[in-house]
Amino acid sequence: MTSTVELQKTPRIIWEKLPDDYILPDDPVDNISQPLLASALTEALELSGLVTPEMLIAVNMGICVKVDSKIVLKAPDWFFVPRVFPVADGTIRRSYTPHTEGEVPAIVMEFLSETEGGEYSIRPIYPYGKLWFYEKIIKVPTYVIFEPDSGRLEVRQLGQQDYEIQSPDGQGRYFIESIGLYLGVWHGTRLNLTTHWLRWWDEQGNLLLWGPERIAQDQQRIQQAEVKAEQERQRAEQEHQRAEQERQRAEIAQQEIVRLQELLKNAGISQEEN
Structure with a gap:
């Protein structure tokens, strides 16, 4: 039986990249809409010229670290790193280790599905709950949980130790300081999928458009x-x-x-x- 002392002890963290021969899990996504939601977020940033070479924006890529000699790997549905160290030409990132490969992810997003994925889990022992991992081990400044069916959006900001749930502005949006944009919910159709989407707005309240929207606007x-x-x-x-x-x-x-x-x-x- 695990003692209270074991639960409360400070884990020993080693920021170590995954070995080249490490076999990554090949779990299917919980919902076909999840990759579409993630790609839509990235597309709007790219088309607005807000993505630079030193950034890393990844979808379902593992964030890894070694905790108490055990490799811990979590693959958010979407995450953003303001600055990463360059890799050798032709090298493809299989995973991402903060501090060793660049800065800590500034934003991590998880999209809820009918299958419980531990997005709210504060399990403090291996393999660790997602919320615990992002809050206590990686210390991600902004953690977003989104439920596309209902459009429910939660934004947590890291305080001195714990996450604090943020309140939206009058338009129901949240200002994400690390990226200088507002994040909010928009209901509509993209790629023949009608649902709630996460969208970006600039500080002047202008919606960052997707490709088809830009074409329609240009026309x-x-x-x-x-x-x-x-x-x-x-x-x-x-x-x-x-x-x-x-x-x-x-x-x-x-x-x-x-x-x-x-x-x-x-x-x-x-x-x-x-």
């Missing part, structure tokens, strides 16, 4: 520009027609003056006498 702008150009062409044509009418009226008036002058001349009346 709308092109259509608006074409309409404006056609309106300008019509206005120019109308101005040209008005100018032509004025020219014709002036020409007729001049012809009338010439005709009257000719009549006066034929009648023997000089213009000076008038």
Whole structure:
């Protein structure tokens, strides 16, 4: 039986990369929507030019560390590291070890499904609950738990020791300081999937768009520009027609003056006498 002393002792943490021959688990995702939710978050950042080479944004990649001589590996549905150390050309990251390979992940997200995945688990002994692992061992500043079916979003921010649940702003969004954006819930359709999605907004309240939305927006702008150009062409044509009418009226008036002058001349009346 595990004693209280064993539960409360400080674990010995070694920030050690996984061995090259370590066999990673090949567990299927709990829900087909999870990869779509994750890729949508990344796509909006990439298309907005907010992803830089020194960052790491990963989906279902293992965050690993050795605790009390045992390898602990957790694979969040999405996580973000502001700065990582470069790898050799051609090297593909199989996992990520904080401190050894770069900074601690600034944001970790877990998407809930019908299958309990330990997202709220505070199990303090091996293999450790996810919440405990992110809070006490890795010390991830921002932990997000999202349930897409209901749209329920929870954001936890690491205090001096424990996570503190954050409150949303008036729009139901949370400002994520490490990435300088607001995170919130949006209901709609993407890739033929209608559900609740996590979306980013900038500090001015502008939604960061996905690829199809950007295309639609560009098409709308092109259509608006074409309409404006056609309106300008019509206005120019109308101005040209008005100018032509004025020219014709002036020409007729001049012809009338010439005709009257000719009549006066034929009648023997000089213009000076008038």
